Amino acid sequence: MVWLEIVGWAGSLLVIVSLTQARVLRFRVLNLAGAVIATAYNAIVGIWPFAVMNGVIAVIDVYWLFRLHRERHDAQVYGVLEVPADDSVLRHLLDTHAPDIARFHPAFAAGSSDPAGSAAFVVVRGDELVGAVVVRSAGDGVGRVDLDYVTPRYRDFTPGEFVYRDSGVFAAHGFRRLVVDSPSPESRAYLERVGFRSTADGWEREVLAAA
Incomplete structure (x- = not known):
């Protein structure tokens, strides 16, 4: 037939x-x-x-x-490592996925972020790098999220959530509020899941004081 x-x-x-x-x-x-x-x-x-x-x-x-x-939401499976903004492992991730990062974060790829004033985190699954978050100080306790990137292999998941779960890592850098400027429409649902809310000034997330 x-x-x-x-x-x-x-x-x-x-x-x-x-x-x-x-x-x-x-x-x-x-x-x-x-x-x-x-x-x-x-x-x-x-x-x-x-x-x-x-x-x-x-x-x-x-x-x-x-x-x-x-x-996908198990902290025993995914881990977060804070690294210097000029760390060689982070740089390897950024260089390896440079075209992809330029597509989703063109301002970051263009070098607008100041590494000296940034807090950087890599997300790992076992021995595999699956993402990175880079937050730059904008002054007055505001941290601007310049990069929240997930490798294509894990893009159907939200490993960046493991960075935002522990607000203490941001409070330790003096951040009281995190801001994301002009996120793409497809990333807005993700931002809501990790605690960001749309405001008149962009997408923001309060940072709790470290315990």
């Missing part, structure tokens, strides 16, 4: 497309969809070795999707 062949090809296409994805969550979702379709197709036409193989792949994808969602 023609429709069955179309379904089979659709499953194969989804698996192929999934392998082109840099984002780990998107990869798993597309791979799962393709594996489920391929399992059903091969079972219907009686190609059992491929049906079993794709069925096992689907189970593996479900396991990883469950684990990724369970760990």
Whole structure:
């Protein structure tokens, strides 16, 4: 039947497309969809070795999707390290992803941030760098967030939240308020999740005094 062949090809296409994805969550979702379709197709036409193989792949994808969602807000999985603004590890991250950073943070990529007056943090997952936050002092207790960047692999998650969770790290630098100027529309939901609110002067977040 023609429709069955179309379904089979659709499953194969989804698996192929999934392998082109840099984002780990998107990869798993597309791979799962393709594996489920391929399992059903091969079972219907009686190609059992491929049906079993794709069925096992689907189970593996479900396991990883469950684990990724369970760990996305887990401070035992993600860690935050404060580093000097001119730290070599931070610089490596910025240099490696320079074109991507220029796309989302053109002012920062252009070198408008003053490293000497900035607080910098890198977010890690195990031994992997997954993001960075750089906050520059704007005076009078105001910290301007010049960079809040996540690598493409983890962009479906919000690892920057682990930096904002501990307000003490900002209070230690004398910040009483954090400000984000003109965030992109797609980043506004994220800013709300990490405690920022839209005001007449931009997006702001109060910093609690260190305990």
